[in-house]
Structure formats: C-alpha cells, structure tokens
Amino acid sequence: MAGPYIGQIDEVALQNPDGSPVLNAEGKPVVxxxxxxxxxxxxxPEPAPAGGVQx
Amino acid sequence: MPxxxxxxxxxxxxxxxxxxxxxxxxxxxxxxxxIDDAINSERRSAESNCRGDAEIKELLGxxxxxITANLLFKRGTPGATFTTLRAAYVAGTVLHxxxxxxxxxxxxxxxxxxxxxxxxxxxTRGDNDTVKVAIEIVPVATNSYASNWAVVSA
Numbered sequence: 604m605a606g607p608y609i610g611q612i613d614e615v616a617l618q619n620p621d622g623s624p625v626l627n628a629e630g631k632p633v634v635x636x637x638x639x640x641x642x643x644x645x646x647x648p649e650p651a652p653a654g655g656v657q658x
Numbered sequence: 659m660p661x662x663x664x665x666x667x668x669x670x671x672x673x674x675x676x677x678x679x680x681x682x683x684x685x686x687x688x689x690x691x692x693i694d695d696a697i698n699s700e701r702r703s704a705e706s707n708c709r710g711d712a713e714i715k716e717l718l719g720x721x722x723x724x725i726t727a728n729l730l731f732k733r734g735t736p737g738a739t740f741t742t743l744r745a746a747y748v749a750g751t752v753l754h755x756x757x758x759x760x761x762x763x764x765x766x767x768x769x770x771x772x773x774x775x776x777x778x779x780x781x782t783r784g785d786n787d788t789v790k791v792a793i794e795i796v797p798v799a800t801n802s803y804a805s806n807w808a809v810v811s812a
Contacts, residue, residue, distance in 0.1 A: 606804065607682055607803065607804060612811075613808070615682070615683060615684070617675075618687050619687065620688075620690075620739045621738060635762065635763050635810050637771075637808035637809070638808055638809050638811050640807050640808060641806060643721060
C-alpha cells in the first residue's frame with residue numbers, strides 16, 4: 604500500500620456531474636482538506652537510517 | 659465553510675461521492691441522492707480448539723471494508739452520474755469513493771474513503787418516477803490506496 608498514512612493531508616476539489624467545478628459563494632472552486640485519522644495502511648513508515656544498515 | 663453538527667442527527671443528509679482518479683486527490687462528484695448507505699467491515703479470524711472445550715478465536719490481518727447504498731434516480735432522465743456508475747459496474751472499473759454523514763465540505767466532517775469496484779447493481783423501478791439502484795462496493799486486489807477515515811479541516 605502507498606498510503607494514505609495517518610496524519611496525511613489530501614486536498615480534494617469538488618465537481619459537478621458535468622465535470623465543472625463546484626463553486627463557493629464567492630465564485631471560487633471548492634477545495635477541501637482531508638486529514639487521515641485512521642487507515643488500514645497505518646502510520647507512515649519510519650525513514651531508513653542514513654548510511655544504510657550497520658552490521 | 660460551516661462547521662459540521664456534532665454527532666448524528668435524524669435527517670442528516672448522507673452523501674456519497676466518487677472520482678475516476680485514484681489515489682485520494684481526484685476531484686469528487688456527488689451522487690445525487692443516496693439513502694441507507696452503510697460501511698461494512700470485517701476481519702478474518704482463525705479458530706482453534708486445542709485446550710479441551712476452550713475455543714480460541716484470533717483476529718487476523720486488516721479490516722476489509724465494503725460500502726452498500728441505495729441510489730435514487732429520476733426515471734427516464736437518470737442523468738450523467740447514473741450512466742457513469744453503470745458503465746463502471748459493467749466494465750469492472752475501479753473508482754475512488756467517499757462517504758459522509760453530512761455535507762462533505764463542512765469543517766469537522768468525517769469522511770470514509772475507499773477504492774473499489776461496484777460488485778452488485780440491483781435496479782428496481784417502484785412506484786412514482788424513481789429508479790432505485792442498490793449497489794455494493796468492494797475493494798479489489800490491485801488497490802494501492804488503503805481504506806481510511808479522514809476529517810475535513812478548513
């Protein structure tokens with residue numbers, strides 16, 4: 604799995620069935636921020652240690 | 659954006675959105691009218707009976723999610739969403755789905771997202787001018803985006 608991991612934020616636009624963007628009261632496209640709070644991918648993996656694995 | 663109401667309220671406007679773009683960043687299109695939508699989730703389990711009558715059940719792996727919902731369309735002119743979803747069902751196309759218990763743009767709204775294909779499509783034409791479609795969405799082996807819950811922030 605490539606995520607989403609817990610804490611990841613996705614920015615997503617909304618669109619109408621005809622493909623046009625959903626607009627807010629100011630006439631601007633609506634974009635929502637989604638913060639992942641639970642995922643079957645779990646938390647993000649730890650970054651690999653610099654310099655590789657010590658023997 | 660308005661703040662989502664706390665908890666569950668009778669008469670909440672449940673919404674189902676979909677996107678043909680996989681990976682969580684594709685633009686979401688609302689399915690016009692959705693009723694009785696549900697998230698079903700289950701883990702695999704293994705049972706053993708190695709200590710006399712003491713049965714042991716162990717839960718294994720990650721939850722497998724599925725969505726069921728009834729979609730309502732206008733008879734005769736069901737619209738672009740009906741056509742798109744029906745074509746995706748026939749072709750076995752994987753789509754990205756987002757399910758909420760209220761308006762998806764409300765701050766604090768909880769959104770369940772998963773990628774999958776429409777496993778079943780049961781179309782009924784009751785009285786009046788409505789076409790009712792019961793669908794089940796299940797994950798597929800090629801999924802690269804895990805099912806998840808997210809919260810809308812401003």
